[in-house]
Amino acid sequence: MKILGIETSCDETAAAVVEGELNSKKRLKDLSSVLASSAEMQIKYGGILPEQAARQQVLAMLPVLKECFEKAGIKDGREIDGIAITVGPGLVGSLLVGVETAKTLAWIWDKPIIPVNHLVAHLYANFLENKEDGRREVPQFPAIGLVVSGGHTEMILLKSHEKIELVGRTRDDAAGECFDKTARILGLPYPGGPEIARLADDYFKSNPSSSGKSKDQKLDLFPRPLVNQDNFDWSFSGLKTSVLYKVREMKEDQQELNQERLAAEIQEAICDCLVFKLKKAISTFEPKSVFVAGGVAANKRLGERLAELSREASWTLFVPPPRLCTDNGSYIAACAFYHFLPTSWQKVGVNPGMTILE
Ligand code: KG4
Ligand code: ZN
16 A cells, blocks of 8 residues: 655645555555755744745645655556645644645545644654664554654553553643754754754763763753653753753853753753653553654654663664654655545645644
8 A cells, every 4th residue: 555645734845655565564665755844944034934834835845746756656646545644733824735735636636535643643653664773563552652843742652553642741842842942042043953962962072971871970950840740741941941041140150151061961951851751651551662753853862861771671662763753754654554544635624733632
């Protein structure tokens, strides 16, 4: 079965064709995955301007689809078996570009359309083959999924593809948002996550003895909110504020801002919060698999911390390669493969405020 996945929930315009066999334990294959981003424009404005993003997506949609089909060796749209489309959550104008395109194609080609929840879909990056880890098997249930993106931070318990429960979430900012906003405080461009990661990496390289355990290296300048509470929730807004106050104080005292050190401090605080609550969820739900998804899952330090946690564990860790962590069409198609619920195009519409359980 071949599925076309279309993703336009934020500033990217992405399409992919994914192939898989029903009832197979093997991961799905990416026949092609194409992405156009208006990131350069966002860098200029320090964030996403929804109107600008949607206009760029209108222009990018058809060239992206054309390239996607060419790369997958598909000459006629009727060769595919279904069209998966992100219906939410996301920016309304951006979502509309993808949804209306998908509906048009479904109508013209007389193909089923499968509405996809972007948040659930992120998890399905772990069901796709990738050269980086070379593994073929799909994750086993029950599984704990940690979704860490720019707008969401959620702990999900998956008993099966159909039984998905939300067990924890952030009460305010998402982990990615915390990276982005603290990066901004440090004067770094948007998106801040990769920038903080790069500077923190430089810090670890020039301080090799400090790259091990977070407590020993005394990267404890900032708080770890909610870690002492008996739940699976997070809060990142206090962490962001304490970075703001610290930087302000350093400037007032005319202290030199060591950006690399501050980036390492921020990254470690965020990783500590995520890992701490994940550990708690693992000991409570005893999963067979643990997987992460979303843009922040591309963070190298988080990957190292999770690998450390998984050593000699009874569960298997899945971390997608960075290109599958950030928004793309492949995991949208993969999600539709396992949740193949065709809907008539007349009933498909955008749902900008969609939650993970819808
Ligand atoms: O999942 P995603 O591509 O888009 C959303 O659905 O939000 O996630 C984007 C988020 C941004 O906040 C970005 O700063 C963060 O992922 N991000 C990272 C890294 N790469 C992307 N955060 C930390 N380290 C990274 N290497
Ligand atoms: Zn996303």
